[in-house]
Amino acid sequence: MSLFQAILIGIFAYLGSKRTPWFFGVTGGWNMIGRPLVAGLIIGLILGDVRSGVIAGAMVQALFIGQITPGGAMPADVNWAAYIGIPLALAAGGTGEQAVALAVPLSMLGLGLFNFIMTINAYFPHMGDKAAERGDGAGIHRATYLAAVPSFILRAGSAMLICYLGTPLTEVLLNNMPDLMLHFFEVAGKLLPAIGFAMLLKQSLSRSWMIVLFLMGWVLIGSTSMSVTALAIFATALAFIFVMAQGQPAVQAAAQPAKGIEEDDCYEE
Known part of the structure; x- marks a missing residue:
C-alpha cells in the first residue's frame, strides 16, 4: 500500500467516524461512509480492487448489522473494523x-480510541461556555471548530499509520501462518456474521412467532431461484398486508365508542 492510498483511507476513516459533521452530519458520515459495506467499496476503489473490497465490506457489515449506537454508547467501533481491517x-x-x-479485535481497540477522543473533546464545550459568558461569538465558533481537530488527528492519523505501516507486517503474518490457523480464520470469518444477524433478529422480532417469517424467507431463497431483490419486494408486500390487517380492528374499536356515544346523545335528547 502506498502512502497516498493510506492517506486517502485515513481521510475517509475520519469522514465516516462518529461525531464528524462534515459529510451531511451523522446521516452521511457515520451512517453511510462509516458503514463497512460502503467503506469496502471506497477502499476497493482506492486499492484498485473493487470486487474484493465490496465482498470484504459485505462480510464485515454482516458482523455488525445488528449493532446500534444510542447516544454516545458504542459497543464496538465499526470505523476501525472497516477502514483498518478491510x-x-x-x-x-x-x-x-x-x-x-481482523475486524473483531480492531473494533475493540477502536472503541478505546473513541472514548479517548470524547474525553479530550469534553474540554471544548467549556471553552464555548466561557466565550458565551463574554459575549464572544467568534470564540464560540472557534471552540466548535477546534473540537474537530483532535478527532481528525487521532482518527485519520491512526488509520493512515496503521494501514501504511501495518500492511507489511500483516502480509508476513498471512504468508507464514500455518494452514490450520488460516482455516480457523476462514471458518471464523463465515461464522461471525451469523452473530450479527442473530443480534438483528433479536431486535427485529418483537414476537416469538415472527421467526416463522424469517424461516419462510430462508426456505424461499434456498429452494427456489428467487433473487434477494425479489424476496425483499415480496417481504415488503407481506409486511404491508400484515400491518393493514393488524390496524383494521384497532380502527373499528376506535370508531365503535364514538358511535355509541352518538346514539346515547340522541336517546337523551
Missing part, C-alpha cells in the same frame, strides 16, 4: 474472511 486484509493479499477476523 484495507489491511486486502493489501496483504487476504480475503473477506481475514478482514472479518
